[in-house]
Each structure stands twice: as structure tokens, then as C-alpha cells.
Amino acid sequence: MSRKRSFFLLLSNQSIASAGDIFYLVSIISVVYERTSSVFLVSLIPFINTFSRFLGGLFAPWILEKGNLRPILAAASTGKGLLLMILPVLLPTGVGSSFLMWALTVVGLIAVLDSWITPARNAFLPRIVPRHSLVRANSLMAMSDQSIQLAGWPVGALFIVLFPPDVVLMGTSLTFMMISFLLLGVRIEDSDASFQTSSASSMIETLQSGWRYVWKHRPLRTMFIVDGITSLTGAIWIAALLYVYVADVLQENEPWWGYINASFFAGLIIGGMLCFRFEIALQAKARYFLIGSSFCVAVFTFWFAFPASSVFALLISLLIGIPTQVQEVTQITLIQAHTEEKQLAKVFSARDVILTSFFGFSSLLVGGLAEIAGVRSVFIIASVLLTISGLIYVRHRNVLLTSAEKEDFST
Incomplete structure (x- = not known):
């Protein structure tokens, strides 16, 4: 029973985080286009997101080896929330170029954190789910991801219509920080430290x-x-x-x-x-x-x-x-x-x-x-x-x- 509870807590954490990723991107895209009217500048957002995720992925093995997987997932979620808090503060300035610079920076840094979250989640899953249930667990994760991708963009666009972008960004920021507490209820039989390799290994190795x-x-x-x-x-x-x-x-x-x-x-x-x-x-x-x-x-x-x-x-x-x-x-x-x-x-x-x-x-x-x-x-x-x-x-x-x-x- 505890394994099921741990899995659904992890599933809830990741599902809410996936929705949050869509909501903050919709908000940023909306603001950037409104203030610049440039399709090219808007296209920089997915480019920076992909490129930063690639760079973060190169260093992910070193980060994941130095820390326990569960705290890394929680820290990454909290870090995304703290980064997003920067943008609502800058919105009232009305300076397009300044907001764009900070928006791209935040998108890039969040993408780096996301590059650690995905492998950490996939590596963490076999430790809370019995091996014979991995197909079912991976299926539920996949269905959750795709359902959110299907519904998240239109819902995010609706939020932008109903609420100011700074409200959506602040709400998403707080959500990212709150869902990290869901991971406290995840229970595993073996300690995270038991799977760490020797700290004597160099970064290159x-x-x-x-x-x-x-x-x-x-x-x-x-x-x-x-x-x-x-x-x-x-x-x-x-x-x-x-x-x-x-x-x-x-x-x-x-x-x-x-x-x-x-x-x-x-x-x-x-x-x-x-x-x-x-x-x-x-x-x-x-x-x-x-x-x-x-x-x-x-x-x-x-x-x-x-x-x-x-x-x-x-x-x-x-x-x-x-x-x-x-x-x-x-x-x-x-x-x-x-x-x-x-x-x-x-x-x-x-x-x-x-x-x-x-x-x-x-x-x-x-x-x-x-x-x-x-x-x-x-x-x-x-x-x-x-x-x-x-x-x-x-x-x-x-x-x-x-x-x-x-x-x-x-x-």
C-alpha cells in the first residue's frame, strides 16, 4: 500500500509540474508577443528552452550522482518556483527588452532544471514500484504527461484571458514550490545514499x-x-x-x-x-x-x-x-x-x-x-x-x- 501511495504522490508531483511548465510558457509567450509584436523573438523561447535542456543534460549525470534523487526532484521544483518569481516583479516596468532578457534567462535556467528532473524521475520510479509493475507505472506517467499536453495549452490560454499574466506566473511559481512537499511522502526501502558512487570520481569520469x-x-x-x-x-x-x-x-x-x-x-x-x-x-x-x-x-x-x-x-x-x-x-x-x-x-x-x-x-x-x-x-x-x-x-x-x-x- 505504501508503494502505491508513493507512486501516486510522485505522479501527482510530476503531473502538476507538467501543467505548470505549460502555464508559465503560455504567460511568457503572451507577454513577449504583446510587448514586441515579433514572431522571431517569440520563437527564441522554445529555442532557448531546447538548447538549455541539452546543456543541462550534459551535466545531469554529475548532478544526479552528487545528490539523492528525491531531494533533487524537490529542489528542482522549488528552484523553478523561485526563478518564476522574478518575472511578475519585472512586469510592471513595461520595458520590453528588459523583460525579454530576463524571460529568456528564466526559461533557460528552468530548462536546465528540467533536464535533471526527467532522468531523475525515470531512475527513481523502479525504486518505489515493483519490477513487475513498471509497465503499468510508466503507462500512467505517459498518459498523465500526454493528457496534460493535450489540455494544458488551451487551459493556459484561457487563464491568460481570465487573469493578468503576473497572476498566472505568481500562481505557477507558488505551485512549483508547494508540490515539492508531495515528495516527502514518497517512501523507498533502501536509502538514496546506497546507490551513490564514490565521491572520488572526477566530473569528467x-x-x-x-x-x-x-x-x-x-x-x-x-x-x-x-x-x-x-x-x-x-x-x-x-x-x-x-x-x-x-x-x-x-x-x-x-x-x-x-x-x-x-x-x-x-x-x-x-x-x-x-x-x-x-x-x-x-x-x-x-x-x-x-x-x-x-x-x-x-x-x-x-x-x-x-x-x-x-x-x-x-x-x-x-x-x-x-x-x-x-x-x-x-x-x-x-x-x-x-x-x-x-x-x-x-x-x-x-x-x-x-x-x-x-x-x-x-x-x-x-x-x-x-x-x-x-x-x-x-x-x-x-x-x-x-x-x-x-x-x-x-x-x-x-x-x-x-x-x-x-x-x-x-x-
Whole structure:
């Protein structure tokens, strides 16, 4: 019972924090655009967020090794709240350039803290949840994340309409600090300190150890290679590309951009629900779920480039989201199963760096490719890359199975 309570406290903490991230970004974007009327300056906000998260991820292994995971999660949440308090104080000044500078600084620093939170959460989860329940726990986390992403932006926009931005920012700031207390109720059987490595390790050795660990373990190395490939294809869902897709391929107006996004996120939620429902089958046949979901996403992505109608595009978007979430939940669970607990934070930090850097690079690449060859070509190339990722899993399926058996992952 205490394990269930600990998990739901962690889930509540992370869910509220995810909503807070959306609310503060909506507030900042709203203020920056209102005071500058510059789309370019607004676009700097997601760029700074991604770049700072990448930089923070490089140093995350060293930070996570020096402290206990639970206090780090609490400190990061409190730190985000304290940083956000700066902006409501500056809002009354009415100076656009000054607020923009501080806003970008705060966004960057919060992104650094977020780069520590995700690997810490994924590494912390196996210590409060029994191994046989990891699929269910990861599914619930994924469903929570995607549900908040689906509902958070429109709700955040509504808050901006109903309340002044400084009120939203201050409320979000206080929320970040308050939810850190939820972690006090999280109970684990072993002390955090028991998993710390020797403090004699240098920073360089600590930062490299996670990457070396991944490279030495073939199942992890295989999954990380696929992560790099799928991260390159993730940029097909950025707002700018979908906007062009809606206009050129579907020949519809702006609301359809929102419909496509909502359909994709709905698919992610359904995928999480399926993982939750069929957790035993997923644990027993994880390699087949990885292979099948990779090929399904590849086929649906190719199909998305040639929809029979706009309504059909919504259906395909939904179908893409389902196996995408199945693949993500299965992969996170496998990483947790194949990695020693003391190495989990470092391994997930390395994964976060791969996901962030490859996605950032592809976000720039797909825009130029769509302009040169057309938006359909982007989805075709993405489907080819996803097919390659599926073939990689086919090639290394026996490696994944052997490791799963050694870790008692199969039933």
C-alpha cells in the first residue's frame, strides 16, 4: 500500500509540474508577443528552452550522482518556483527588452532544471514500484504527461484571458514550490545514499560513465541508436511544419492545425491506456512490441503524406500516436530493466541528451527540406527512417530477449 501511495504522490508531483511548465510558457509567450509584436523573438523561447535542456543534460549525470534523487526532484521544483518569481516583479516596468532578457534567462535556467528532473524521475520510479509493475507505472506517467499536453495549452490560454499574466506566473511559481512537499511522502526501502558512487570520481569520469555503460551493453546501445533515429523524425510534429501541411496538403484553414495536434495527442493517450491494459503481454513480448510499433508508425507516417481526405488525416494522426506511445513506454521499461539501479540516472540523462539534440537538429532540417522538396517529402523520409529503426530491432531482437531473461523481465 505504501508503494502505491508513493507512486501516486510522485505522479501527482510530476503531473502538476507538467501543467505548470505549460502555464508559465503560455504567460511568457503572451507577454513577449504583446510587448514586441515579433514572431522571431517569440520563437527564441522554445529555442532557448531546447538548447538549455541539452546543456543541462550534459551535466545531469554529475548532478544526479552528487545528490539523492528525491531531494533533487524537490529542489528542482522549488528552484523553478523561485526563478518564476522574478518575472511578475519585472512586469510592471513595461520595458520590453528588459523583460525579454530576463524571460529568456528564466526559461533557460528552468530548462536546465528540467533536464535533471526527467532522468531523475525515470531512475527513481523502479525504486518505489515493483519490477513487475513498471509497465503499468510508466503507462500512467505517459498518459498523465500526454493528457496534460493535450489540455494544458488551451487551459493556459484561457487563464491568460481570465487573469493578468503576473497572476498566472505568481500562481505557477507558488505551485512549483508547494508540490515539492508531495515528495516527502514518497517512501523507498533502501536509502538514496546506497546507490551513490564514490565521491572520488572526477566530473569528467562521471559525465562519461553513463555513455560508456550504454556502449558496453548491446540492448541499451541498440535502443539508443533507435532513439536517435526516431528523434530525427519527431520534428515532423512541430507547429511550423504542421501548419504548412494543413495549408498545402489538406488545403484547410488554421483550426485544422489544432485538430491534427489534438488527434495525435489523443492517440498517445490511447497508446498509454493499451500499455496499461496489456502490461503482462507487453512484459512477456517486449521485443515484438518494439518491432511492431516501429513498423506501424512508419506505415502510418507514410500514409499521412497522402491522406484521402482531411478527416482521414485526423484518423491517421490518431493511429500514429498509438504505436508511438507503445514504443516509448516499452523502451523506457526495458531501459529500467536492463540497467543497474546506480546507473539509471546517468543512462536516462544520456538518453535525454540524445533526444533533445537530435530533435533540435531535425527541427532546423525539416523546415529547409519542406521548403525545397515539399512537405510530403518530409513525411516520406520520416517513414523511411522509422522503417530502418524497426529493422534494427528485428536485427537485434535476440539480444533484447536475452537481456530480458537475465533481468527476469519476461513472465
